[in-house]
Amino acid sequence: MTVQTITTQCCIAGGGPAGMMLGLLLARAGVDVTVLEKHADFLRDFRGDTIHPSTLELMHELGWMDELLALPHTKVSMLRFQSGSHDVIVGDFTHLPTHARYIAIMPQWDLLDFLARKASAYPGFHLRRRTEVTDLLRDRGQVVGVQARTPDGSLEVRASLVVAADGRSSTVRQHSGLEVDELGAPMDVLWFRVTRKPGDPTDPMGRFERGQIFILINRGDHWQCGRVIAKGAFELLRQRGLDAFREDFARLAPFMADRAQEISSWDDVKLLTVRVDRLRTWSQPGLLCIGDAAHAMSPVGGVGINLAVQDAVAAANLLAAPLRQGRVTPQDLHRVQQRRELPTRLTQRAQVFIQDRVLGPALRTPSDRTGLPLPLWLVQHVPALRRIPARLVGMGFRPEHVRTPATPATPPSH
Ligand SMILES: Cc1cc2nc3c(=O)[nH]c(=O)nc-3n(C[C@H](O)[C@H](O)[C@H](O)COP(=O)(O)OP(=O)(O)OC[C@H]3O[C@@H](n4cnc5c(N)ncnc54)[C@H](O)[C@@H]3O)c2cc1C
Numbered sequence: 001m002t003v004q005t006i007t008t009q010c011c012i013a014g015g016g017p018a019g020m021m022l023g024l025l026l027a028r029a030g031v032d033v034t035v036l037e038k039h040a041d042f043l044r045d046f047r048g049d050t051i052h053p054s055t056l057e058l059m060h061e062l063g064w065m066d067e068l069l070a071l072p073h074t075k076v077s078m079l080r081f082q083s084g085s086h087d088v089i090v091g092d093f094t095h096l097p098t099h100a101r102y103i104a105i106m107p108q109w110d111l112l113d114f115l116a117r118k119a120s121a122y123p124g125f126h127l128r129r130r131t132e133v134t135d136l137l138r139d140r141g142q143v144v145g146v147q148a149r150t151p152d153g154s155l156e157v158r159a160s161l162v163v164a165a166d167g168r169s170s171t172v173r174q175h176s177g178l179e180v181d182e183l184g185a186p187m188d189v190l191w192f193r194v195t196r197k198p199g200d201p202t203d204p205m206g207r208f209e210r211g212q213i214f215i216l217i218n219r220g221d222h223w224q225c226g227r228v229i230a231k232g233a234f235e236l237l238r239q240r241g242l243d244a245f246r247e248d249f250a251r252l253a254p255f256m257a258d259r260a261q262e263i264s265s266w267d268d269v270k271l272l273t274v275r276v277d278r279l280r281t282w283s284q285p286g287l288l289c290i291g292d293a294a295h296a297m298s299p300v301g302g303v304g305i306n307l308a309v310q311d312a313v314a315a316a317n318l319l320a321a322p323l324r325q326g327r328v329t330p331q332d333l334h335r336v337q338q339r340r341e342l343p344t345r346l347t348q349r350a351q352v353f354i355q356d357r358v359l360g361p362a363l364r365t366p367s368d369r370t371g372l373p374l375p376l377w378l379v380q381h382v383p384a385l386r387r388i389p390a391r392l393v394g395m396g397f398r399p400e401h402v403r404t405p406a407t408p409a410t411p412p413s414h
Contacts, residue, residue, distance in 0.1 A: 016292075029316065036132075162287045178280070188273050
């Protein structure tokens with residue numbers, strides 16, 4: 001097996017939302033950037049397919065929002081929650097100060113393909129698929145590149161800066177030795193899909209009944225269904241059997257009871273092990289972690305992609321100039337953490353509060369109570385309050401804006 005060595009200004013491990021957005025913005029700002037993605041394509045199921053209003057606003061700032069929204073998607077303007085006979089709107093995005101006042105639900109691979117297509121117009125952008133980062137290269141205490149595995153042999157990428165954007169099981173973060181604080185999560189999520197029929201509701205829904213919590217997301221021709229379970233309870237559910245699982249589903253979503261048989265085996269049900277954690281320090285000389293690699297997010301609120309994208313924008317804003325000058329200092333890297341740590345902490349604190357105070361107890365002690373919990377009662381009776389969750393989910397605590405300059409792109413060849 002051959003060892004190939006290449007040199008770039010910025011090497012990004014991972015072509016998810018964080019890595020692709022950062023790669024695109026740096027290349028657009030005239031930086032030579034190489035993104036290494038271990039998979040051959042962006043096709044993976046149940047990865048999280050929400051594009052939030054603040055991410056759409058970034059696309060607007062870049063002049064690409066209409067082109068992105070020409071791709072097939074569904075729109076979510078309201079977040080609903082049903083419990084017993086109550087049907088409560090918990091979030092209303094229609095008042096947000098953004099150009100798109102909704103969440104666009106679009107397969108994540110379409111978003112990533114779109115970013116890759118836009119990025120490829122800049123001569124400094126290089127995406128290497130089927131390239132798995134396996135280790136860090138160091139020289140006198142400083143990270144100077146990565147070691148990677150490709151189908152053609154080993155690859156060494158030497159770079160002024162390595163960015164770990166390789167997700168919540170980050171290999172780079174493991175090799176960095178950076179310390180991680182685990183925040184814990186009392187739950188896991190099971191994802192599966194059933195057909196959507198004409199006449200079905202359009203809005204996504206949360207359903208909460210006798211200790212069972214379901215999430216239903218309209219994906220056009222099908223429903224993406226999530227069942228929230230107590231941590232580690234999947235094995236118990238499997239022992240109860242698939243019929244019992246289907247019965248629970250039919251009871252929670254009666255309008256889809258006729259489709260419960262579509263869950264034909266446990267292979268149709270994917271387990272997401274929920275993890276919430278955060279690095280104490282996001283960088284060391286020559287290395288920066290962003291997105292899930294810096295902070296794995298709970299699925300509560302579905303904000304992980306949004307935060308990953310916001311980290312990427314902040315990192316590009318702060319690092320494009322030092323990268324172009326070939327001089328990225330530890331202080332430059334620390335500034336990214338200073339910018340993004342507070343919104344991350346506040347978001348995780350809100351998620352952990354909901355996990356520990358609402359979801360966890362509900363899963364542990366099923367009750368037949370028909371009244372609404374106080375926060376839901378409040379949003380039901382004071383509609384203006386629905387703007388608060390909408391703002392936090394749709395825009396986050398600190399929305400970022402593109403501040404990097406644009407170098408000329410090469411027009412696409414036809
Ligand atoms: C089942 C599920 C459902 C979710 N639903 C939502 C949702 O609805 N909304 C939402 O906002 N968030 C959701 N999330 C969370 C969201 O997917 C993440 O927060 C977000 O994708 C983080 O982006 P990222 O770019 O940091 O990491 P990732 O999206 O995890 O991307 C990391 C990339 O790095 C690649 N990679 C990994 N290791 C290596 C390596 N060693 N070398 C090279 N490449 C590597 C991976 O293949 C991947 O492409 C969900 C997560 C899961 C697992």
